[in-house]
Amino acid sequence: MDCMWINAGRGRWQALLVVLCLFQLSAVTGQARYSVPEEQAEGSFVGNIARDLGLDVARLISGKARIITKGSRQYVDLNRDKGTLVIKERIDREELCRKTTPCSFSFEVILENPIQLYRVTVEVIDINDNSPSFPKDEIGLNIVETVASGTRFSVDTAHDPDVGINDIKKYTLKHSDHFILEVQRQNDGGTFIEMVLQNPLDREKEDSHTLVLIASDGGEPRRSGTVRIHVTVLDANDNAPVCIQPVYKADVKENSPKGTVVTTVGANDADIGVNGDISYSITDITRGTMPLFEINSKSGEIKVVGKLDFENYKTYQINVKASDHGGYTDTCKVIIQVIDENDNVPTIQLMSLSNSISEDSPPGTTIAVVNVDDEDSDRNGVVTCSINNDVPFKIESSLTGYYTVVTDNLLDRESISHYNITITVSDQGSPPLSSSKNITVKVSDVKDCPPKFDQSEYSVTVPENNSPGYSVFTLRASDADSGQNARVSYFAQETETSGVAVSSLVSVNSDNGVIHAVRSFDYEQIKWFEFNVTVRDAGSPPLSSVATVKILIQDQNDNPPQVLYPVQTGGSLVAEMVPRSADVGYLVSKVVAVDVDSGQNAWLSYKLQKATDRALFEVGLQNGEIRTIRQVSDKDAVKQRLAVIVEDNGQPSRSATVIVNVAVADSFPEVLSEFTDFPHDKEYNDNLTFYLVLALAVVSFLFITCLVVIISVKIYRWRQSRILYHSGLPVIPYYPPRYSDTLGTGTLPHVYNYEVCRTTDSRKSDVNYVHPKGQSLISVDGDGTDTPQVDTVLSRTCSRMSTLVSEKFFILSIHCSGMESRDCLRLCSLSV
Numbered sequence: 001m002d003c004m005w006i007n008a009g010r011g012r013w014q015a016l017l018v019v020l021c022l023f024q025l026s027a028v029t030g031q032a033r034y035s036v037p038e039e040q041a042e043g044s045f046v047g048n049i050a051r052d053l054g055l056d057v058a059r060l061i062s063g064k065a066r067i068i069t070k071g072s073r074q075y076v077d078l079n080r081d082k083g084t085l086v087i088k089e090r091i092d093r094e095e096l097c098r099k100t101t102p103c104s105f106s107f108e109v110i111l112e113n114p115i116q117l118y119r120v121t122v123e124v125i126d127i128n129d130n131s132p133s134f135p136k137d138e139i140g141l142n143i144v145e146t147v148a149s150g151t152r153f154s155v156d157t158a159h160d161p162d163v164g165i166n167d168i169k170k171y172t173l174k175h176s177d178h179f180i181l182e183v184q185r186q187n188d189g190g191t192f193i194e195m196v197l198q199n200p201l202d203r204e205k206e207d208s209h210t211l212v213l214i215a216s217d218g219g220e221p222r223r224s225g226t227v228r229i230h231v232t233v234l235d236a237n238d239n240a241p242v243c244i245q246p247v248y249k250a251d252v253k254e255n256s257p258k259g260t261v262v263t264t265v266g267a268n269d270a271d272i273g274v275n276g277d278i279s280y281s282i283t284d285i286t287r288g289t290m291p292l293f294e295i296n297s298k299s300g301e302i303k304v305v306g307k308l309d310f311e312n313y314k315t316y317q318i319n320v321k322a323s324d325h326g327g328y329t330d331t332c333k334v335i336i337q338v339i340d341e342n343d344n345v346p347t348i349q350l351m352s353l354s355n356s357i358s359e360d361s362p363p364g365t366t367i368a369v370v371n372v373d374d375e376d377s378d379r380n381g382v383v384t385c386s387i388n389n390d391v392p393f394k395i396e397s398s399l400t401g402y403y404t405v406v407t408d409n410l411l412d413r414e415s416i417s418h419y420n421i422t423i424t425v426s427d428q429g430s431p432p433l434s435s436s437k438n439i440t441v442k443v444s445d446v447k448d449c450p451p452k453f454d455q456s457e458y459s460v461t462v463p464e465n466n467s468p469g470y471s472v473f474t475l476r477a478s479d480a481d482s483g484q485n486a487r488v489s490y491f492a493q494e495t496e497t498s499g500v501a502v503s504s505l506v507s508v509n510s511d512n513g514v515i516h517a518v519r520s521f522d523y524e525q526i527k528w529f530e531f532n533v534t535v536r537d538a539g540s541p542p543l544s545s546v547a548t549v550k551i552l553i554q555d556q557n558d559n560p561p562q563v564l565y566p567v568q569t570g571g572s573l574v575a576e577m578v579p580r581s582a583d584v585g586y587l588v589s590k591v592v593a594v595d596v597d598s599g600q601n602a603w604l605s606y607k608l609q610k611a612t613d614r615a616l617f618e619v620g621l622q623n624g625e626i627r628t629i630r631q632v633s634d635k636d637a638v639k640q641r642l643a644v645i646v647e648d649n650g651q652p653s654r655s656a657t658v659i660v661n662v663a664v665a666d667s668f669p670e671v672l673s674e675f676t677d678f679p680h681d682k683e684y685n686d687n688l689t690f691y692l693v694l695a696l697a698v699v700s701f702l703f704i705t706c707l708v709v710i711i712s713v714k715i716y717r718w719r720q721s722r723i724l725y726h727s728g729l730p731v732i733p734y735y736p737p738r739y740s741d742t743l744g745t746g747t748l749p750h751v752y753n754y755e756v757c758r759t760t761d762s763r764k765s766d767v768n769y770v771h772p773k774g775q776s777l778i779s780v781d782g783d784g785t786d787t788p789q790v791d792t793v794l795s796r797t798c799s800r801m802s803t804l805v806s807e808k809f810f811i812l813s814i815h816c817s818g819m820e821s822r823d824c825l826r827l828c829s830l831s832v
Contacts, residue, residue, distance in 0.1 A: 030054070031119040034085065037127050038093040043086050046076055046122065049109060050083025053118055057083045063111030067120075075105065076122060085120070093124045094161035101126075101163050128166040128219025132158040134227035135283075139213075141195075142232045142327035145203040151240070152182070152194040154321060154331045156283050158215035158225050166219035174212045179231075181213070188317065192331070195229075203233040232327075239270040240328030241278045243320075248334045250302075254310040254341050258303075262293065262336055265300040267322035275326050283319045283331065293318060293336070302334065310340040342429030346374035346383045348437040351402070356442045359413040367393060367441055368405040372425045379428040388422045395423070405439075413443040414480035449480040450543035451488045451535045458547060460515075463554045464523040472506065472551065475513035477535040485539040493546075497529035506551070508533055515549065523555040524596050557601040557650025563658045565592040577663045578640075580632045588617065591624035591658055593646045603649035609657065610643035617662070619644055626660060636664050 097103030250263035
């Protein structure tokens with residue numbers, strides 16, 4: 001339906017009558033179309049409406065024909081007397097349609113009695129009534145003289161409001177010997193003008209040039225516009241700015257406030273300093289663009305400065321020129337798309353909310369009630385409500401505009417202790433608008449999880465010699481519950497390991513699970529032990545779990561090597577004897593040492609630290625054997641003193657030193673004569689005599705005890721044989737296996753018997769060595785008879801022991817010469 005405006009001078013009854021008639025009119029009776037050039041004078045003929053519509057002038061007069069227009073302007077008037085249309089006021093096509101073609105306007109002609117309505121369309125034909133014009137009357141260009149031939153300089157285009165053939169068709173550059181003009185037509189119909197340097201500039205010859213750029217249209221008569229271009233030749237700016245992108249595309253919402261950043265253009269200039277500074281400017285002069293956008297000349301940031309209306313303009317195109325101080329420029333295109341908006345955002349109002357819910361709540365429990373609303377209408381006001389899918393909740397519609405959030409699955413606080421629920425409401429506009437509201441729901445705990453250790457078994461290494469209270473290890477147990485249900489305590493189970501209570505070795509802090517050593521550990525006494533630790537929560541009823549802790553004691557190098565052989569005595573001068581006929585590699589002695597540590601701390605090595613003659617002896621690095629490394633000669637001293645150091649492989653290493661005295665001689669008297677030169681004080685001799693007498697008494701006691709035991713065994717066996725004899729049972733004689741010489745055991749393979757010739761001074765006595773004798777005390781013949789009898793064997797054994805004891809102590813007296821009392825006693829004990 002069209003609304004009709006009635007002139008105020010006419011009566012109200014006429015206006016009402018016309019309106020009622022228009023409502024009853026079902027369709028336009030006819031149409032007419034005319035063309036008229038713009039800028040026609042008032043009263044100019046447009047067309048014969050009566051003839052074209054098939055009406056007579058009388059009908060126009062009787063029907064009171066008149067024109068109904070839309071808007072406030074009426075360009076055409078109706079002459080009813082002649083049935084013609086004439087120009088009522090000046091028509092400016094550029095004002096009416098801008099660049100839109102074809103350009104036309106429409107109006108209706110209405111007649112009464114009966115009512116008839118005709119549609120008339122008038123096309124306005126463009127005439128060449130506008131000359132091309134440039135944004136400025138003059139353009140200044142600063143060009144460096146070193147710019148290369150072929151360099152392009154963009155120039156602002158001219159604007160002609162006319163269209164078609166009357167628009168700008170040609171650009172001409174005059175008064176230029178150095179530049180030519182290139183005009184490029186863009187896809188959107190726009191024009192891009194560049195001046196191309198054809199001949200190099202020389203500032204020394206001519207420091208400025210004045211050019212005239214002429215823009216001409218194609219109308220009749222032809223119109224043109226000019227702009228003067230002043231070129232100033234500068235020195236040395238070698239690089240022109242280059243736009244980062246030739247085309248920028250940006251979207252901006254309609255109704256965006258002033259200052260909204262649309263996009264930022266950028267250009268790079270390889271120059272530095274002032275020659276590298278780039279300024280940006282908008283060169284496009286299309287109507288409707290300049291008042292809406294502005295660009296920051298320094299940053300290239302394009303902002304909205306006017307009100308954008310999607311219904312008015314959907315797309316804007318801006319040409320941005322990047323210029324440096326040397327006159328170089330580059331141009332990029334910015335295409336701005338205006339996005340239509342759905343102006344009203346739907347709202348969410350939280351009516352009810354439960355901040356906490358028990359983890360054992362059944363599905364369907366209500367959490368929250370919300371009300372949603374949208375002030376828009378139609379599809380823009382129709383809303384849908386939803387929540388995020390990663391939560392065990394769902395949303396249900398109850399009343400119109402009301403939604404409830406309920407649980408959808410069972411909850412587990414130990415898995416997730418709280419949930420962030422996002423309620424989203426969206427309309428059905430294009431594009432749709434939405435809003436959201438976040439609510440947080442905490443899951444309250446129910447006692448259902450026992451505490452757990454990180455591991456079921458722990459193995460911890462502790463170095464020995466630790467200080468009491470040393471922190472060995474920290475146990476970690478966690479309880480998935482919360483609050484009082486998650487508070488845990490640690491307890492060590494009381495057990496014994498190797499007969500020692502665990503509580504005497506370690507203690508466990510019940511609050512933090514720290515294991516402390518109660519005492520210092522000794523690897524040589526205990527190498528490892530294990531115990532169980534229980535963790536218990538504070539819930540009701542309490543839940544617990546157990547972990548096994550194994551503590552390994554790590555050995556430290558805290559024990560030096562101990563020399564077992566040779567036995568160290570303070571005054572021992574002769575321990576080993578080497579004949580002068582000994583060959584190379586002769587085994588002189590062997591140093592035997594042990595280390596109670598373990599691992600590499602117990603790996604021993606032997607080194608010769610000091611010797612009377614280093615060229616005569618060497619010590620095995622691993623076995624401690626002392627051997628000759630050359631042939632012994634008569635020139636070698638009889639008395640040789642070797643210092644052997646024994647080191648372990650610990651860090652730091654520990655060591656022990658043993659002194660080995662070696663006599664190089666072929667006979668024992670020679671050795672004695674060498675060692676008689678050393679003085680012995682009376683106190684030392686008294687101590688030596690005391691210990692020798694004590695040792696002899698101990699040996700005699702052991703001999704008598706042995707003799708008593710043998711006699712007792714003999715009597716016991718005799719009584720057993722008598723019992724068997726009287727019992728009448730057959731007797732199966734038992735004979736012991738063959739015995740070897742009882743004195744043939746020990747570290748030496750044979751027993752040596754010595755013939756001793758002693759004088760008043762036993763230290764000067766000659767000792768004759770006799771070959772070893774190995775005589776069996778008891779032998780068994782093939783027929784099972786004893787040969788010789790036991791009594792004979794006992795008597796011989798006792799006699800032999802007496803002789804050996806006497807001989808042994810004589811030799812001991814020689815070896816103990818010059819020793820300290822305790823060392824001599826130790827030697828006597830080992831010999832016995």
